[in-house]
Amino acid sequence: MFRKIFQAIKKTDNRILFFGLVILLFFLNFYSKTFTYRPSGMHQWRQADCLSITKNYYEEGLNFFEPKIHYQGVKDGHAVSECPLLNYTVACLWKIFGEHEFIYRLLEYLIFIAAMFVLFNTVFRYFKSTLLALFVVSVFLTSPLLVFYSANFIADVPALSLSIICFCYFYRFYDSKTIRFFYLSLLFGTLAILVKASALMGISLVFFFTLADLTGLNRFLKTEKLFEKKLSPSLMVFVSVATVFAWYKYALYYNNNNNNNIFLLTVLPIWEMQETEVINNTKVLFNNLFPVFLNRPMFFLFFALVIYVIAQFRKLNAFLKYSFVFSATFFLIYLLFFFQVFTVHDYYLSNLMFFPMITMVCFAYLMHQKEFVPGNIRFVRWIVIVLLIFNSFHAAAIYRLRMIEDDKLVAWYPFISEDEAKLAKYLFWDYNNSVKNFETLTPDLRQLGIKREDKVLAVFDQSFNIALYFLDQKGYSVARHHLQEDSLVLDRFMNNKIKYVIFCDTFYKNEKAFKRHAMRFETIYTKGKVQVLKFR
Numbered sequence: 001m002f003r004k005i006f007q008a009i010k011k012t013d014n015r016i017l018f019f020g021l022v023i024l025l026f027f028l029n030f031y032s033k034t035f036t037y038r039p040s041g042m043h044q045w046r047q048a049d050c051l052s053i054t055k056n057y058y059e060e061g062l063n064f065f066e067p068k069i070h071y072q073g074v075k076d077g078h079a080v081s082e083c084p085l086l087n088y089t090v091a092c093l094w095k096i097f098g099e100h101e102f103i104y105r106l107l108e109y110l111i112f113i114a115a116m117f118v119l120f121n122t123v124f125r126y127f128k129s130t131l132l133a134l135f136v137v138s139v140f141l142t143s144p145l146l147v148f149y150s151a152n153f154i155a156d157v158p159a160l161s162l163s164i165i166c167f168c169y170f171y172r173f174y175d176s177k178t179i180r181f182f183y184l185s186l187l188f189g190t191l192a193i194l195v196k197a198s199a200l201m202g203i204s205l206v207f208f209f210t211l212a213d214l215t216g217l218n219r220f221l222k223t224e225k226l227f228e229k230k231l232s233p234s235l236m237v238f239v240s241v242a243t244v245f246a247w248y249k250y251a252l253y254y255n256n257n258n259n260n261n262i263f264l265l266t267v268l269p270i271w272e273m274q275e276t277e278v279i280n281n282t283k284v285l286f287n288n289l290f291p292v293f294l295n296r297p298m299f300f301l302f303f304a305l306v307i308y309v310i311a312q313f314r315k316l317n318a319f320l321k322y323s324f325v326f327s328a329t330f331f332l333i334y335l336l337f338f339f340q341v342f343t344v345h346d347y348y349l350s351n352l353m354f355f356p357m358i359t360m361v362c363f364a365y366l367m368h369q370k371e372f373v374p375g376n377i378r379f380v381r382w383i384v385i386v387l388l389i390f391n392s393f394h395a396a397a398i399y400r401l402r403m404i405e406d407d408k409l410v411a412w413y414p415f416i417s418e419d420e421a422k423l424a425k426y427l428f429w430d431y432n433n434s435v436k437n438f439e440t441l442t443p444d445l446r447q448l449g450i451k452r453e454d455k456v457l458a459v460f461d462q463s464f465n466i467a468l469y470f471l472d473q474k475g476y477s478v479a480r481h482h483l484q485e486d487s488l489v490l491d492r493f494m495n496n497k498i499k500y501v502i503f504c505d506t507f508y509k510n511e512k513a514f515k516r517h518a519m520r521f522e523t524i525y526t527k528g529k530v531q532v533l534k535f536r
Contacts, residue, residue, distance in 0.1 A: 014130045018120050021134065022113055025141055028396045031109070031151055034403045035102045038439060038470075039153055040431065041402040043347055045463040047153040049263075051101065052465040053084055055472065057091035058099060059452070064088055065250070070468035072455060072475055072496070074258050081263035083194035083247045086155055105151045108158050112150040115161035116140060122168040123361065126175070127368040135384045136360040139302075140353065142391035144292045144398040149347050156350035159196030162188045164357060166202030167323070174209065174224055174319050182206075182226070183236060190240045194247055197265070198338075201330050201354040203240070205323055210237055223318045262464055268340035278339070285335075285342045288419055293349045294356070295394045295415075298387070302356055309362045320365055323358050331355040402427075435461055437504045437530045438470040445471065445502075448525055448532065456500040457493050459483070459508050471502065483511040490517055494535070501533040 026032070039047035049069065056068040056077065067084045068077040090104045097103060116137045123133040140146055149157045166189035173181035189203030210233060212218045213226040227233050252265060270278060294302055309316070309324060316324065331352055341348050397413040401424045410416065438458070450456070455475040458467035462479035475498060482489050490513045501521060503509060506529055509518075525532035 014120075014124055014133065015117075017130060017134065018117060018137070021138070021141065022116075025147075025392060025396075028392055029147055029151075029399050030396070030404065030407075034399075035105050035151060037403065038101060039466070041427065042148065043154065043345070044431070044466055046347070048463060048466040048469045049081075050087060050153045050155065051104065052469045053080075054087040054090045054094075054104065055469060057084075057088055058094050059472075062088065062091060062095075065254075069262070069465055070472070070474055071262070071464040071477065073464065074255075074262065076258075077474065078254065078258040079262050080251050080254055081265065082155060082159075082196050083251075085191070085195055086158060101153075104153050108153070109151040111158045112146070112161045115164040118165050118168045119357070122171060123364050126171075127364045129364070129368065131381060131384060132364040132367060134388070136357075136364060138384075138388050138391065139294070139298065139356060139360060142388070142395045143294055143298075143353065144395045145294075145346060145349060146353065147395040147399045148292075148402060149350060154347055155196050156199075156347050159192050159199035160350050160353055162192035162195060163199045163202035163351070163354060166192060167205060167354075167357070170202075170206050170209070171319065174226065177224075177226065179227075179232075182210075182233065186236055186240055190243060193244050196351065197248065198334065198348075198351050201327055201351070204330070205326060207237065208322065208326065209319070221318070221322070223322070267337040270336050270339035273340060281339055281342045284344075288344075289342055289346045289349060291417065292346050292398065292420075293352070295391060298391060301387075302359065305359050305363050309359055309366070312366050315366060315369060316362055317365070320358075320362050324362050327355040327358040434504050435467045435470060437528065438467050438502070441470070441502075441527075441530060442472050444525065444527070445473070445532070450500060450532075454500065455496065455498045456502050457490075457498045459501060459503050461504075467502075467504070473502075480508070483508060483513050487512045487516065489513050499535050501535070503529075503531045503533070505529045506531045 039051055052069040052071070053067045056070070057063075060068065064084070066078065067080045067087065069079050070077060071079075086104075086107065090107060093103050093107070094100070119140075120133045120137045123136050124130060127133070146157060146160075150161075166185045168185075169181045169188065170185035172178070173185060185202075185206050189206050192199040193203050209218075209223060209226065212221050212223055214230050214234060218225055248265070255261075255263065255265065273281070290299060293299070306328075313321065313324075331354075334352060335342075338348055393409075393413065394415060397410055397416060398420065400407040401410045401416060401420060404410070405428050435458075450473070452472055453474055456468075456471065456473045457475060458471065458473075458477040460480045460483065461467035461477035462481075464477060467477050468475055476493050476496065478489060478493070494517070501514075506526075508514070509531070520536050521533040522536060523531060524534045
């Protein structure tokens with residue numbers, strides 16, 4: 001029976017196999033349900049920041065160079081991080097199709113699937129093996145990290161996806177010397193680094209090989225001669241560099257001019273940490289973050305493949321040799337330069353997936369050089385199938401654990417760590433007892449005569465934009481520990497001319513910070529635990 005199945009698969013168009021796998025994983029991950037979810041789960045904070053920029057574009061005019069957020073701790077909400085191409089595109093789509101958050105998720109997911117399809121075709125084109133092509137893309141399609149963030153609101157996976165497309169097109173240009181593939185690789189590489197500054201691996205490879213050819217170093221480096229005419233490639237590389245430089249120069253000016261210290265536009269390196277912090281982050285990185293980057297069996301397999309590629313390094317072509325060395329170096333340098341964020345910020349690892357991609361492509365190249373006897377082919381085929389099944393269920397279980405409370409797959413799946421389960425349980429509890437109460441409150445606020453521009457104080461919310469985005473209100477937010485530790489915290493917000501205070505739970509009215517000013521507010525709305533107070 002299995003032989004007939006394998007024979008049928010072999011005769012099937014490889015594109016059908018790819019999209020068949022994507023569709024199966026789509027339903028296994030329960031995207032059919034979670035695509036309509038509001039920003040939730042891990043790093044709801046950053047998700048809400050991205051949606052806040054999008055919402056302000058949508059509501060206040062599509063002025064690309066004036067991105068804003070709901071939080072008013074910066075000058076009139078003016079704040080930006082990376083180039084808001086995704087936010088702006090979604091805002092435009094909302095103008096056409098209506099305001100639906102799932103459009104954001106869908107756009108990011110389609111970018112990711114497009115990158116996987118290009119990668120699949122690249123591996124199949126050069127190594128003539130559907131099995132190898134499926135193996136390479138399945139590593140990405142079943143990474144718990146990418147399963148969660150590929151259908152999300154955060155820019156890291158779209159940036160990685162664009163960088164992968166950049167690499168694939170440049171590989172094709174390197175092989176064929178067809179100049180349009182060079183321009184496509186340059187375009188996607190530039191977009192990648194604009195969308196996320198850390199997604200520079202793809203464009204770095206393009207620059208390296210291009211400059212080597214333009215300066216004549218290709219003879220010393222033993223790389224292919226790429227260009228017959230050098231003027232046009234030189235100009236396009238200059239345009240790419242100038243575009244990236246101009247945007248980030250503008251972003252720094254924009255943020256400094258508006259007193260914005262919300263978004264990170266620098267690095268957080270390991271050498272600025274205390275020894276105890278380094279030890280703690282190392283433990284978290286290996287025990288919590290890397291197992292989401294790739295599950296533990298795949299992580300060990302990945303490093304086994306790294307060792308194998310190093311052992312067979314001389315057999316690689318020049319392009320893959322330099323790509324492997326560059327991506328491995330980038331992997332290590334990136335960890336060191338952003339080591340401070342590796343406490344819970346797993347999405348920072350997304351762009352590190354470039355190194356596993358290069359490693360897998362190098363492995364596919366080496367396998368393509370070998371002659372397999374039929375028995376070995378069957379063995380490899382079964383290994384790939386077993387890994388694919390396990391990885392698919394594991395990634396789906398981690399995703400559902402984070403997104404769906406009391407999910408049936410999670411209930412019986414035995415390989416979820418205790419730390420993952422506890423963290424997910426806490427996030428659901430915290431969300432259900434705090435800002436979730438704000439999700440559907442906006443229509444009621446408008447009926448009360450509260451305008452979108454009226455400044456409010458959201459209590460409590462430790463982020464800048466989660467509560468304010470849900471409420472669609474300009475204003476401020478205050479965390480629970482600020483209320484408990486600082487009895488004067490409300491005074492500072494009153495100086496900023498807030499008009500209303502909105503509680504997610506009236507329990508926090510008992511804090512000293514509010515009792516001091518109780519007579520200056522009147523209650524105008526109560527629904528469940530939610531209460532709205534107006535400043536007299």
